[in-house]
Amino acid sequence: MTTAIRDEVRTFITTNFYVPDAGALADDASLLDLGVVDSTGVLELVGFLEDKYGFKVDDAELVPDNLDSIARIVGFVERKRA
């Protein structure tokens, strides 16, 4: 996992959404389970990824496998940029 991307994604999530204990948020924790993001949160997250990394997220890519944890988001960004 690319450290720079991981840090950027983590910073975005912990500053834009309410995370009770940012330090304790594991990279593989489900953001939906923790109530960190909901349907509008997902759209905000996608907006951030598109702006920051310069790719377009297709509707069909809006699935938990790509977006539901910091590790999955980083993997998704890496695949999209590959």
Place this chain on the structure above:
Amino acid sequence: MTRPDRAPPPSLDGYLARSAARLPDKAALACGGRRLTYAEIAGAAAALAGALAARGVGRGDRVVVFMDNSAEAAVSFWGVLGAGAVAVMVNPLTKADKLAYLIADSGARALLTEAHLAPAFAPAAARSPGLAACLVAGALDPARLAARPPGLGAFAAALAEGAPPPPRRADPADLAALIYTSGTTGEPKGVMHEHRGLVAAAESIAAYLENAEDDVCLGVLPLAFGYGLFQMIVAFAVGARLVLERGFAYPAKVLEVMAAERVTGFAGVPALYAMLAGMASIGGYDFSSVRYLTNAAAALPSKHVGRLREIFPRAKIFSMYGQTECIRACYLPPELVDRKPESVGVAIPGAEAWVEGEAGERLGPGEVGELVLRGPTLMRGYWGRPAATALKLRPGPGGGERVLHTGDRFRLDGEGHLHFVARADDVIKSRGEKVSPREVENAIVAIGGVREAAVIGVPDPVLGQAVKAFVVLEAGASLSEKDVQRECQQRLESFMVPKHVAFVADLPKTDTGKIKKTGLA
């Protein structure tokens, strides 16, 4: 016509018992990759009823179910009823303070919840001395809890105890559910529904939607929402299958499930339909199984109707209107949706609806007044709030009866179809959820550095209405839009958090010093 073997049961849980006896091996619920048969759900519900009874929960006691849309949540609802108790389904987005309020207000004896919601339920339960039991589904490490709830136990272990369910006295007039709703005062009120009222609503809805055993109903709305809960109740009433999803955060995932499960019916709100209508790459799925879509909470913009027809070519579209206080009030026969996209039609089967003027007179076509509903689905009242109940349930024309004053403004057209005109109060409808401006304002004013705040709803293409806050800061204070949103997120369900925050020097006031919202936009 009702078949003799399909006569309405005396209590709501009679539906599950009947479907489990008739179709024990049918997959009743598909949720998160799991499938449960009717026999399994009824068995688990009976085991939960036994476990609750063993913990002192009995007839009329309230049990809060604070869970995501999950198999455990479904089992919990029916298990609570099986114990003769009253189910209080609470939105899983609820934060600790509000959950503690709901537990205290309802006087709940037990809390059923899920491990991943610990940040909210642990502090709330710890300051709820009335709770005799707190059963938690999923892997919970009690050592990591900030505070230990009273009567803490594991949900699965409690079901495995094998305590027999108490003898069921199915009394139609017993309370079955409290459904909490926000009003203008900002204090959520518990809407009391009796078994007979919920059974009447299920019969009426199944009749006009023509629900049958071969239906596969998709539920994406929270079970804490009357509209979401009735997806499950009606599905189980007719022996259909319920496909339960956690929400609509990942629309592509929901569409995949919809196609894979051959869903026949889907309940949505305008925000969900707007999201669907806006998806570019929806193709590739076969949605020929979908025979109906329902819309409630706000009008479905007619531009979406056309797009939905393209995506779901065989689906009838039902525009409906209801309130927590009556579950459902009216629906538009689907053949009229193209001609009258703005109408919500006629009263649901078994009910009567009319438009009333200031003096209590019935108004004719074209005149705007309050929608009044008479029928068997009305609430018993608001839990512990006789004054608020008396405003809403008032003497009806029949003498000795009470009818529901919806508070909403409607008019009839020349063909007897109802049209929603406006809400009488200033409750905002965002994403299909009710947002009390007062509740949001209270949360914003509690932020350090805020002097006053006013909250309104502004039109939003996806949300229906978006929450917008006007904030006046104390001299010298400095807060950003994000700061306000983050603070709100700690106190409010996420759908209440303002999407827009505008900082202003002052708010317009009336002569009596009240904030005047008509000037805000």
